[in-house]
Amino acid sequence: MNEDNYLNAGYTLRSWFFTTDHKRIAILYFASLIFFFFIGGAAATLIRIELATPQADLVSSDMYNRLFTMHGVIIVWFFLIPSIPNTLGNFIVPLMIGARDLAFPRLNLLSWYLFMLGGCVTLFAIAAGGIDTGWTFYTPFSTLYSNSYVAVAVTGVFIAGFSSILTGLNFIVTIHRLRAPGLTWYRLPLFLWSLYAPSVILVLATPVLAITLVLIVVERLLGVGFFDPRIGGDPLLFQHLFWFYSHPAVYIMILPGMGVINELISCFSRKAVFGYKFVAWASVAIAALGFLVWGHHMFVSGQSLLASLVFSFMSFVVAVPSAIKVFNWTATLHKGSIRFDAPMLYALAFIGLFTIGGLTGLFLACLAYDVHATDTYFVVAHFHYIMVGGMVTAYFGGLHYWWPKITGRLYSEYWARTAAVLIFFGFNLTFFPQFILGAEGMPRRYHVYPPEFQMWNVLSSGGAVILAAAYLLPLVYLAYSLFFGKRAPANPWDAPGLEWQTPSPPPEFNFETQPVVTRPPYQYTPDFRAEPQNA
């Protein structure tokens, strides 16, 4: 462990809460996100417990509405959207490009404060009585009829949106302007391409959500608004505006995850990522096409058939760059010297789960089948495969991979592998039965169901228990490693990336001297010289 690092640069509260060091801000985000993850996760657990039996026996209908809304709002805006960009991204981006900080460190800190303010406002809405609209805030229910705390919750999300925008802006400018000498665009690790593309989405889509939320609040306060059908307003316009943000937001959530997977797959098969340029531009293509598919959320909302057909076609087109990524990861594994360290287990789990999520996405892009599956558990299972099976798995993979760099400690490889396997198993047991339930017609957002659906629901709830336990495990062994783990060397994975060329944990300004890059990324030696972390 090096003597002067960012962790021992100061011990006062002030040195944390007024820091402009991207690494410390990343830690602030880590802590906040763990908090929000467990709030959202607790709501999910209650939902699954309730659904273990066909009758309502734990919560009332009204309470159930508030539970799944809380789960959605917290997990989407206060965990998934900021997860990889604001924690791993914040920490790793400057290190990866050989910079001493992000371009705008104070903006970065402001982003965290806005995030926390938005989070507190939203938590207040939940504590005061909750929101019953679902995370999508559909009008006219959210504007005219709901008696819950919609305006407060919407304000919280609005504030958090500006935190996202500032982060996206910071990444875009940083990646453009602060790359080390010699680090051309095609020498960037693919993680950076996968953060650049969603940053563009953050900057261009989030303001549309912001103005839409403003319109909801105006409508609730004044009693009339754009989405009010009584005066000729259009509730569907809300859905268009909302999904114009929220569909690209799906790619905000998954693209950084894909970026992490590139790093993991190439490191643990000791090979450069196959087809670098294709993978890089696939990220850009996904971000660009992602703006043109929002209407596939509205196939049964009454939009024109022509619009539905075009949106359906565009949704199929998004599958092309996504598939390029999956095929290229598989090709990277081919003839690689694969080692199954914990991060690699997460990466392989990601590929499998993301592929299932992606392929079932094609079912839903298909107009005829989507009409059948709209608002069923098929949809719920599909997007959980992408967001939990994909994104959260990638998040854990990245967390394990960079943990030695971030903390300067090694975690227990045995427990990390156990958790990875348990997460994969628990996840599939939770969500695969939901595909079957959805295909058989069980609608989402109900807490009672016909008894013939019970077997699959029990399986799903059982899986949720395993999944919950598996998500708690890393909290334990990672926390343990903080205090009792072995000291990590600078480069425990024998990796060529710039972030591994500085001590663990990195010094306050990352690099002693400005690194100069002379070669493409992922120049791994075929044999793993670093020892496996012991159990």
Next chain:
Amino acid sequence: MPNRPAFAPQYVSTRHRDETAELGMWVFIATEVLLFGGLILAYCVFRHTYPEAFAAASRRTEIAIGTANTAILLTSSFLVACAVDAFTEETRKICVALLAGAIALGLLFVLLKGVEYAGEYREHLVPGIDFSFDDKFANGAKLFFLFYFVATAIHALHMLIGISLLAVIARLTWRRAPTTRHRAALHSVALYWHFVDAVWIFLFALIYLPGRAS
């Protein structure tokens, strides 16, 4: 860092820092375009659906104040552009005077906007609070005035932020010799001010002109 240079450690030079700041402002403006974009989309949808009501409602707006405000804002943008040019040691006072002029015009704009709002309140044109309109067009007119109030209020908020930023820059320029850091700040604020101006040009056309063309 033994002896700290004048710029933050992630930059290699002051120029590097200043150009980065300007790029940041451009990205921020991209965000802002989409913020107003969502609103203008809603306007287009409803104007397409209720063309006559929108024309009738638009004729009730105060075109005199709207036009005066357009002239005021364009002039203030011109003054800011000149101030950017006058940002040198020798012409420092001129620069401050130009900024002060731009701030005064900005405040005048907001003041006139307030006068306009008061007039609309007296004429019962505020949806949700006090609204009455020819029954045939009442609903469409309500949507029009909703757009009018939401869009101009958000624009006025941008004006107030811009005025405060200009005031900060003017004060800095007044008190200290110009540095490249201040120049970069002035550049970014000027960009922002021109953007707020450009948004108004769109709003002016959308709010005051329908129904008056023929």
